[in-house]
Amino acid sequence: MTKNDYKVICQTRNTHKAVFLKTSGSLGYIDIVEANIFDEDNLEKLIENCDICINLIGILFEQKKFNTFKNIHTIFPIKIAKICEKKKVQFIHFSALGLDKAKDSKYAKSKIDGELGIKENNDRSVIVKPSLVFSVSDSLTTKFLSILNNVPVFPLYYSGLTKFTPIHASDVSDLVYEIIIKEIHSKSIEAIGPEVLTFKQIIEILLECIDKKRLLIPLPLTIAKLSASVLQMLPNPLITLDQLRLLKYDNIKSENGITNFELGHESKINFKDGVMKYAYNWRDGGQYSIRK
Numbered sequence: 001m002t003k004n005d006y007k008v009i010c011q012t013r014n015t016h017k018a019v020f021l022k023t024s025g026s027l028g029y030i031d032i033v034e035a036n037i038f039d040e041d042n043l044e045k046l047i048e049n050c051d052i053c054i055n056l057i058g059i060l061f062e063q064k065k066f067n068t069f070k071n072i073h074t075i076f077p078i079k080i081a082k083i084c085e086k087k088k089v090q091f092i093h094f095s096a097l098g099l100d101k102a103k104d105s106k107y108a109k110s111k112i113d114g115e116l117g118i119k120e121n122n123d124r125s126v127i128v129k130p131s132l133v134f135s136v137s138d139s140l141t142t143k144f145l146s147i148l149n150n151v152p153v154f155p156l157y158y159s160g161l162t163k164f165t166p167i168h169a170s171d172v173s174d175l176v177y178e179i180i181i182k183e184i185h186s187k188s189i190e191a192i193g194p195e196v197l198t199f200k201q202i203i204e205i206l207l208e209c210i211d212k213k214r215l216l217i218p219l220p221l222t223i224a225k226l227s228a229s230v231l232q233m234l235p236n237p238l239i240t241l242d243q244l245r246l247l248k249y250d251n252i253k254s255e256n257g258i259t260n261f262e263l264g265h266e267s268k269i270n271f272k273d274g275v276m277k278y279a280y281n282w283r284d285g286g287q288y289s290i291r292k
Contacts, residue, residue, distance in 0.1 A: 001177065002029035011035045011046060037076055038066065040083075047083050052090045052180060055080055060107070060139075061232065061240050069110035078117035081125055091125040092179060093118055097165075097190055098131070098251040105245040115188070123186055126179055128172075130191035131251050132202075134271065135169035136278040143238070144206055145282040148214055155227070157239075159218040160200025163250040165192035168269035175260050190257040193267045199247070205272050209279035211289075 001008050002025030012018040015034040022030055035042045037057065047053050055077055062068050077093055084091035095111050102108035118125050134141045148154060172191050179189070197205070200216065207214055219227070224244060232240035253259055260267065283289040 001173075001180075002026040004177065004181075005029075007031070009033055009046070009050065011037070013037075038071075040079060043080065044083055044087070047080075047089055048087045050089055052092065053080060053084050054092045054094070054176065056094050058094065058096075060243065061237060062106075069106050070113075073107070073110035074114040074117060077114040078121055081118040081122035084125070085122040090180070090185070091118070091122055092176060093125060093127050095127050095129045097129045097192070098249055098254075099129075100254065102246050102249045106242050107246060125186070126184055127188040128175065128179075128191055129188060129257075130172055131165040131167055131193065133169050133172055133191075134166050134274060138169065141206060141275055144203065145210060145279065147238070148203070148206055148212060149210060149282045151214070153215045153217055154203060155219045155224070156200055156203070156216050157219060157224050157244060157247050158199075158221075160198055160203065160216065162199045162247050163196050163252050164199065164202065165196050165252050166202070166271045166274075167191050167193035167267050168274045171260075171267040171269060175263075175265050178263065178265050184263070187258060189263065190253055190259045192253055192259050192261070194270050196252055197271060202271065206275065206279070209272065209275050210282040211284070 007029055008025060009031045010018060010021050011033050012021075013034065013036070015032055018032050021032055024030065033046060035046055037043065057072060057076065059067055059069070059072050073095075081091055081093070083089075093114075095115050096108075099108040099111050103112070115127055118127065132140055136142075171193070175189070175191055178184075203216060225241065228239050228241045228244045231237045280287055280289050
């Protein structure tokens with residue numbers, strides 16, 4: 001956005017943790033504002049001087065009494081949609097792909113309810129529904145690479161057969177820019193990468209990128225549920241019971257969905273090529289490693 005002369009205001013809960021954003025774009029084009037997302041008056045003041053509002057806030061697991069799926073994925077986006085409608089500000093909301101069948105998941109249900117509420121209160125809004133988003137500082141590939149680098153065995157839930165369409169973060173950001181300059185409104189857009197991969201294939205590619213061999217073991221559902229119930233008690237769990245329910249369902253283009261490809265914005269980066277650019281951090285020798 002800043003490369004194309006847009007001034008960007010980044011809302012954060014902790015300014016001191018977001019200082020790195022200042023150097024993420026053209027000098028002077030990024031401001032950081034500390035704001036509580038539950039303070040409606042502050043949100044109105046923040047949004048009213050803008051032309052576009054993009055909601056990237058989401059959680060993968062519930063934590064404390066305010067960080068619930070309902071608060072973050074349903075109540076908050078609807079509140080933002082109403083403010084944007086009132087202030088005549090373009091609203092782009094990030095949800096997630098593959099939710100419709102996963103109604104036994106609290107995460108999925110909260111996202112679906114949020115989408116419905118946005119459409120009811122702001123019919124010109126755009127909802128972006130990405131599959132797995134990956135890049136050098138994500139919380140997906142980097143977490144798995146760290147684990148695969150240190151353990152001899154890795155579990156496969158549902159035999160690793162769940163399908164995904166990973167999309168690189170830069171392809172997602174380019175899509176958002178396209179939505180803005182082409183003045184796209186009133187659409188739900190599924191953001192997908194150029195290939196469909198099973199969870200097992202994703203893990204195998206990550207292992208190839210760091211030149212490691214690990215034993216991949218399919219876990220029976222009973223044991224998977226037991227392990228998830230234990231792991232979800234950790235401050236930053238690898239998997240929760242709710243995420244385990246999500247893993248039952250493919251994370252790919254829906255039957256009638258409109259994707260970035262249909263809009264003429266094809267994803268350029270496949271999963272292996274994208275991960276390879278930063279996988280050296282987990283290879284023996286780090287940045288001086290030589291691929292076998």
